[in-house]
Amino acid sequence: MQMESSSASSRVESFPIGLRVLVVDDDLTWLKILEKMLRKCSYDVTTCCKARVALDLLRERKDRFDIVISDVNMPDMDGFKLLEHVGLEMDLPVIMMSVDGETSRVMKGVQHGACDYLLKPIRMKELRNIWQHVYRKRIHEVKDMEIHDINDDIHILRSGFENFDDRLFMSTSEMISLRKRKDVDTRDFSDQDLYDSATVKKARVVWSVDLHQKFVNAVDQIGFDKVGPKKILDMMNVPGLTRENIASHLQKYRMYLCRIQKQNEARDFTGNKQPDHSPEDHSVNPGIQNPRTSGGHKSQNIQGLDMIDDFQESELNKQDVLPEKNKKEDVHSQKANNSPQPGPPLHLEAMLPHSDHKQVYPSMSKQKGWHESVLLRQFMQYPKHDHEPFSLLEDHSHPTQTQEPLVSISSNEKEGTEFNIKASVVNRKDRHMKIISTTAYADDSVSTQMEQVNSKEFGATYEHNKLISSKEQHYEQSRVHDLIPPSIYLNTKNEVDLIALPEDLNLPYLQGFGCVENVGFNGMELHQYNSCASLAELQNNWYDEIELNCEYWYDPLEYPLLDECLFA
Amino acid sequence: MASIPGPDACPPTVRLNYPTAKLSLFLLLSLSSGPHYLIKKDRERKHRKPASKTGLPVWMLGMGAGRWEEDMSHLLALLFRQGVLDEHFMQLQQLQDESSPNFVLEVISIYFRESEKLLRNIRTLLLDRECTDYRKIGVYLNHLMGSSSSIGANLVRNVCVAFRAASEHCNWAGCLRSLAVLEHEYCYLKNKLHELFQIEQQRVLAAGVRYHPLLQ
Secondary structure, three states: OHHHHHHHHHHHHOOOOOOEEEEEOOOHHHHHHHHHHHHHOOOEEEEEOOHHHHHHHHHHOOOOOOEEEEEOOOOOOOHHHHHHHHHHHHOOOEEEEEOOOOHHHHHHHHHOOOOEEEEOOOOHHHHHOOHHHHHHHHHHHHHHHHHHHHHHHHHHHHHHOOOHHHHHHHHHHHHHHHHHHHHHHHHHOOHHHHHHHHHHOOOOOOOOHHHHHHHHHHHHHHOOOOOOHHHHHHHHOOOOOOHHHHHHHHHHHHHHHHHHHHHHHHHHHHOOOOOOOOHHHHHHOOOOOOHHHHHHHHHHHHOHHHHHHHHHHHOOOHHHHHHHHHHHHHHHHHHHOOOOOOHHHHHHHHHOOOOOHHHHHHHHHHOOOOHHHHHHHHHOOOOOOOOOOOOOOOOOOOOOOOOHHHHHHHHHHHOOOOHHHHHHHHHHHHHHHHHHHHHHHHHHHHHHHHHHOOOOOHHHHHHHHHHHHHHHOHHHHHHHHHHOHHHHHHHHOOOOOOOOOOHHHOHHHHHHHHHHHHHOOOOOOOOOOOOHHHHHHHHHHHHHHHHHHOOOOOOHHHOHHHHHHHOO | OOOOOOOOOOOOOOOOOOHHHHHHHHHHHHOOOOOHHHHOOOOOOOOOOOEOOOOOEHHHHOOOHHHHHHHHHHHHHHHHHHOOEOHHHHHHHHHOEOOEOOHHHHHHHHHHHHHHHHHHHHHHHOOOOOOOOHHHHHHHHHHHHHHHHHHOEHHHHHHHHHHHHHHHOOOHHHHHHHHHHHHHHHHHHHHHHHHHHHHHHHHHHHHHOOOOHHHO
16 A cells, blocks of 8 residues: 555655556557557556456556557447446546547537547547646546536525625625635645645445435436435435535436436437447347337446336345336336336336346456347346345455356246246247357358468468358359459469469569468468568568569669679 | 578678578569559559579669669559548658657558457447348447548548448448448558568668678
8 A cells, every 4th residue: 555655655745657548459459559659658557458357447446547448349348338437437538539520429428428439540649738637637636526516605605694795795795705715726736736636536436226225216306307416415314425416416317317318319319229239239129029129228237327227226136026016117217208118117026026237247347248138138138136235346356257147047936936938948948049049150160261271371361261262162263253354463483383363463572471371381470570590581482483473573683783792 | 580591602692580581582583573553553663573693682782772662662652542541651650769769560550450359249240131230340440530631541540430331320231231342442541561571681681781792
């Protein structure tokens, strides 16, 4: 701890040097480049190519990072979802990056709470300035505190005054003093203040499931339209929670709900379309659930935070499940304006009173893209009630996800209520497994062929692979031949000298690679470009092949003078 | 470090780690012609490996070191002119420093590896006309575009953009054509970058050989 604090203080003294950045991107090239660029800016970089891993990293220690940079298009989790999680749970500034700079995407990023949106390719100077987002957030947090205090003072004073004129007078003077105070604050906001605020690390409130659930309860009770931070604070009655914590959380919550509403409306409008649907969901959705409900489920999923919190808090047992749930479901439907399908979700919910909600959040957070967990998430929306509450947002010591769902289903079965559900789930799983296996087949056939090839050189491998695959799938290629000249060449001219080649295609290079492979490099390690020996060998072989094929021949007679000069 | 197995029994200034290297260097030296496939259109370039009277190529004597820099800048200029590379490649080179001397090489190796995976995947997706997943092709293309932009591979990136348009229109034939062009451009880029690395290697070698006992 001492080391931490000393490093923290040294870091803060020379802000923004030592800024702790987490970079999340599935593109390994960019990951390496960004790491290097950020290191050059003297930042402390951690890289991650999977969003789930990044979330785990962030959750394991809340104050480990100052800022997160994330790509938008990632396979395991949408960048916007990650953004949401980070914003809600950790309140860190998040910068989005993408190769796509369309206005709609940028807008979406900002709506989800990104504090900046960078376009790839990213220049180093853009990265130099990312510290401003950290700084800005800190200043705003402190200022919020000030403003809230001042506003309170004003209210108290105002309400205390009977006389209208006096009140007016008081308010203007208060305003003046408020402004003065603010000016003073900004001027005084020197390094010292920053140092204090940074090291003290204004107890970042951890919005655990319990806390968030209390918050949501309070909001419900007050009424969404009449809600205010002070009322919520009073109702929640949590010691140590301050108004500005609630205010900022409320703001985020509102944004979040607005976005959900819009999504629901958009979805209903467009039918089955779901913008944030992962591809796996789509493949599994058809079947038992009708499209609308699946959409509804998905939205329920996103709102899962709220619902699960509510359900958890109640700690209901079996008998009270249905009526309670219905009530809560209604509340939530109203609140979220999720009018489309209140019926079916309830129905399914009735069918699964004991589904294990343990799986929901962890499966969401640790989903390795397995269809099962997604599938079961769809079913098991509604938590088990004879299950002690635990902090979903923070419990990440869950072992594995893929096997547990099955176990939970079978345990449910013992309670004798979901026979048909289990059967249908299992069926879907089987069908799904078939889907996986068929899609995997295509990849496998290609990859096994690849493994047969001994060469390590990727270019050669690639070309060779094309050769093999094209041979084996010639019935496909027959259609395709006329469309792909290179394939033709590679197919037919395996061992033949490649003499008559169209120059403009620069195919000598292609053929050179193919030829090299066929002539038999015999597994030479061509990718070790650091070794000059292999380089020399490479050159050697290239000269052998290309000399025969190339149209330009070196004419020693052309450069007589030069020869004499150079030959020492 | 490379040893120079000249015909005379001179003490080697540098050592090779690989047993086959001596043989290969011999072969290299025996070649009288240079990599002229490089100069398809630039005939005025005297690109070859002349041998000295001692049997050693001139560049090994440390006198032709400047040639490699010239070669490299010439090749880079060509690639810039063709639009194959853009200024991000220069930025990439500027990132290389003493703490990571092979940075550019590492990044580009990663790029090759990842790109080839992507190209393979795209090709696999296009095998069956009926059930081609165009959306997935679009996803892969985005990834490839992003990677290419990272190293400044401008031409590959532009081809990806055109390809993406074809995939958005679910045009199978168009996609196949675009894939052919993409693969071709990618191979060209790869070859050129390999050349660049070779030149760099040789330049480093040449710079390393400053003194030769026979010349002193």
